[in-house]
Amino acid sequence: MAVTMKDIANDLGVSVVTVSKAMRNHNDISLKTRTRVLQRIKELDYRPNLAARSLATGKSYLMGLVVPDLVYPFFSLVAKGASRVLRKKGYSLIIASSEEDPDLEIQELSQMMARNLDVYIVASAQTGPESLRRFVEQKKSLILVDRRFSSFPAHYVGTDDKEIGRMATDHLIERGCRQIACIGGRDVSPAMDRLEGYKHALISHGLPVLEQFIVTRVNGDNHGDVTGFEAMNSLLRLSPRPDGVFCLNDPTAMGAMKAIAESGLRIPQDIAVIGCGNVPYASELRVPLSSVDQDCEMIGENAAKLAFSLVEGKQSMAFPKTILMKPKLIPRNSTNRISQE
Amino acid sequence: MAVTMKDIANDLGVSVVTVSKAMRNHNDISLKTRTRVLQRIKELDYRPNLAARSLATGKSYLMGLVVPDLVYPFFSLVAKGASRVLRKKGYSLIIASSEEDPDLEIQELSQMMARNLDVYIVASAQTGPESLRRFVEQKKSLILVDRRFSSFPAHYVGTDDKEIGRMATDHLIERGCRQIACIGGRDVSPAMDRLEGYKHALISHGLPVLEQFIVTRVNGDNHGDVTGFEAMNSLLRLSPRPDGVFCLNDPTAMGAMKAIAESGLRIPQDIAVIGCGNVPYASELRVPLSSVDQDCEMIGENAAKLAFSLVEGKQSMAFPKTILMKPKLIPRNSTNRISQE
DNA sequence: TTGAAAGCGGTACCAA
DNA sequence: TTGGTACCGCTTTCAA
Numbered sequence: 001m002a003v004t005m006k007d008i009a010n011d012l013g014v015s016v017v018t019v020s021k022a023m024r025n026h027n028d029i030s031l032k033t034r035t036r037v038l039q040r041i042k043e044l045d046y047r048p049n050l051a052a053r054s055l056a057t058g059k060s061y062l063m064g065l066v067v068p069d070l071v072y073p074f075f076s077l078v079a080k081g082a083s084r085v086l087r088k089k090g091y092s093l094i095i096a097s098s099e100e101d102p103d104l105e106i107q108e109l110s111q112m113m114a115r116n117l118d119v120y121i122v123a124s125a126q127t128g129p130e131s132l133r134r135f136v137e138q139k140k141s142l143i144l145v146d147r148r149f150s151s152f153p154a155h156y157v158g159t160d161d162k163e164i165g166r167m168a169t170d171h172l173i174e175r176g177c178r179q180i181a182c183i184g185g186r187d188v189s190p191a192m193d194r195l196e197g198y199k200h201a202l203i204s205h206g207l208p209v210l211e212q213f214i215v216t217r218v219n220g221d222n223h224g225d226v227t228g229f230e231a232m233n234s235l236l237r238l239s240p241r242p243d244g245v246f247c248l249n250d251p252t253a254m255g256a257m258k259a260i261a262e263s264g265l266r267i268p269q270d271i272a273v274i275g276c277g278n279v280p281y282a283s284e285l286r287v288p289l290s291s292v293d294q295d296c297e298m299i300g301e302n303a304a305k306l307a308f309s310l311v312e313g314k315q316s317m318a319f320p321k322t323i324l325m326k327p328k329l330i331p332r333n334s335t336n337r338i339s340q341e
Numbered sequence: 342m343a344v345t346m347k348d349i350a351n352d353l354g355v356s357v358v359t360v361s362k363a364m365r366n367h368n369d370i371s372l373k374t375r376t377r378v379l380q381r382i383k384e385l386d387y388r389p390n391l392a393a394r395s396l397a398t399g400k401s402y403l404m405g406l407v408v409p410d411l412v413y414p415f416f417s418l419v420a421k422g423a424s425r426v427l428r429k430k431g432y433s434l435i436i437a438s439s440e441e442d443p444d445l446e447i448q449e450l451s452q453m454m455a456r457n458l459d460v461y462i463v464a465s466a467q468t469g470p471e472s473l474r475r476f477v478e479q480k481k482s483l484i485l486v487d488r489r490f491s492s493f494p495a496h497y498v499g500t501d502d503k504e505i506g507r508m509a510t511d512h513l514i515e516r517g518c519r520q521i522a523c524i525g526g527r528d529v530s531p532a533m534d535r536l537e538g539y540k541h542a543l544i545s546h547g548l549p550v551l552e553q554f555i556v557t558r559v560n561g562d563n564h565g566d567v568t569g570f571e572a573m574n575s576l577l578r579l580s581p582r583p584d585g586v587f588c589l590n591d592p593t594a595m596g597a598m599k600a601i602a603e604s605g606l607r608i609p610q611d612i613a614v615i616g617c618g619n620v621p622y623a624s625e626l627r628v629p630l631s632s633v634d635q636d637c638e639m640i641g642e643n644a645a646k647l648a649f650s651l652v653e654g655k656q657s658m659a660f661p662k663t664i665l666m667k668p669k670l671i672p673r674n675s676t677n678r679i680s681q682e
Numbered sequence: 683t684t685g686a687a688a689g690c691g692g693t694a695c696c697a698a
Numbered sequence: 699t700t701g702g703t704a705c706c707g708c709t710t711t712c713a714a
Binding site: 014016017018030052055 | 689
Binding site for chain 4: 355370
């Protein structure tokens with residue numbers, strides 16, 4: 001069927017070994033022979049069979065990316081960034097979505113492990129690191145993105161989430177909010193860290209941290225819109241009610257804004273809202289949403305670059321590296337109140 | 342390193358052939374042996390090396406998906422739908438994004454072909470089918486999604502685009518619009534077909550088809566927001582200006598709405614707008630956007646199912662099959678005018 | 683500088 | 699029912 005090295009070798013009257021070496025620029029092949037080989041490769045549009053190469057070398061030239069939800073722009077941007085880097089090096093990306101289901105994630109990872117991927121890049125939907133330990137046992141290269149586990153040292157690429165929390169909360173305070181609520185998930189590291197940053201910001205401005213103003217939910221990050229809507233409704237029943245809300249991601253913020261709008265209150269005059277993630281359409285929403293940008297594509301790029309340094313042996317799994325992106329505040333109308341400071 | 346069939350065979354005092362057969366439920370292995378083998382496989386958490394299997398069988402158990410833009414929800418939903426189907430059958434999906442660049446697409450496809458994927462699912466960014474002919478030459482299984490080429494018979498899964506054009510235009514007419522413009526790309530099949538549906542609808546309602554009301558651009562579908570914004574601005578300078586606009590996709594509609602808003606006109610009272618694709622956030626936009634839904638996930642699912650019937654030999658490349666989804670109108674505020682009929 | 687041989691981990695064929 | 703052998707296409711080692 002397809003052209004093989006053997007065909008090239010026969011055509012040229014050399015051995016397959018020579019072809020193999022010439023193709024990969026080994027320096028023990030004469031320039032003349034190499035030229036002839038490369039020439040013939042071009043003519044026949046020969047491409048090495050990667051399954052065979054993989055079997056022989058033990059490398060698959062594939063990387064895996066598992067994300068909780070490919071439709072959420074955060075993760076598709078990560079995928080985009082990673083693709084761009086891999087493409088240049090002749091690697092391909094197997095992408096799987098866990099749909100935020102821990103069991104499905106394990107299943108997808110098993111599938112991938114059967115293919116002996118060179119690196120596994122995972123934004124994990126697990127609640128704990130247990131199922132990830134087999135990467136360590138089997139000495140597989142693992143890179144976590146977005147979410148990490150405190151008791152599980154591994155390479156990690158993400159954003160400085162505490163800084164996000166501080167930044168968003170500082171912004172609300174600066175815009176005159178004093179009763180600042182927080183809505184989001186609770187079981188994943190970005191949520192926990194952002195919450196911590198939120199508290200930190202309140203405290204350092206001398207504002208009280210009120211438990212009733214913090215609405216976190218297990219799994220609150222999926223279906224963020226529903227979480228945001230319901231949580232906001234409960235917050236609106238409080239007295240005094242919040243005059244600013246920090247939502248741990250943009251879908252949550254969209255849900256919260258919907259609840260505020262339906263209650264007849266105005267954004268940002270009555271309640272200011274800020275999200276996180278800076279989805280591409282944030283500026284086109286009913287009220288353009290202030291958000292904290294995470295440079296998702298760079299997260300993907302950096303994860304892919306780190307992946308290569310693992311493949312090339314420049315980094316080892318023994319010394320996990322952490323790469324944090326700097327978040328960036330993107331103020332829009334949803335927090336556009338006159339400062340009262 | 343990893344467990345192999347040989348390990349299992351040695352442990353059990355049988356041959357690798359027996360293990361191989363037992364694992365794949367060949368019926369010439371005694372129940373007793375099979376049970377022992379499966380037992381041991383479980384114990385050792387053995388997984389067959391897919392590169393080796395691929396080399397031996399000539400199949401890769403991989404499918405490829407190439408889309409122009411993974412961040413656009415349409416394509417990520419297609420990917421999601423396809424994943425769901427493949428997962429169940431032990432297949433994995435290699436996903437690549439062409440970034441709407443024909444050359445990059447060719448490069449990505451070459452990469453994939455080196456891996457001998459079992460099926461290639463492509464939403465092509467090519468302007469013509471030339472570069473796709475090698476699939477035919479090399480007898481590779483190809484399925485086009487979303488975009489097709491009139492002179493190139495191939496399996497195709499998409500939406501009834503003419504119907505979309507009719508449906509959207511009918512809706513505008515029904516809502517009282519009489520000066521209906523159309524904005525979008527021009528070089529890809531969905532754009533052309535939707536435009537045809539648009540014209541058809543106008544004609545069958547006795548309305549004139551005005552060339553100055555049709556603004557199509559080469560490559561207008563990428564950066565649809567820019568296309569929509571600029572095209573709408575040019576339409577606004579016309580006299581009489583349109584009182585309704587059919588945008589060939591949602592990003593274009595968002596750009597158009599922005600232009601209308603900036604000009605001080607109201608949506609939908611002065612100009613009604615309808616898009617296509619029904620992005621998940623359509624209802625959360627400044628003016629909730631009416632759109633035509635394409636059931637993107639089902640496109641992905643159907644493409645994957647068709648892929649399997651190709652792998653299993655139930656369909657051949659010689660008799661291309663076309664699967665068209667029925668579009669569905671989703672009216673929202675952007676066309677919410679009182680009917681004048 | 684070149685190439686013969688062995689092996690990567692499976693599967694298919696056919697004989698035992 | 700079981701297994702020996704050849705082979706898939708490539709890389710590595712080592713001898714020529």
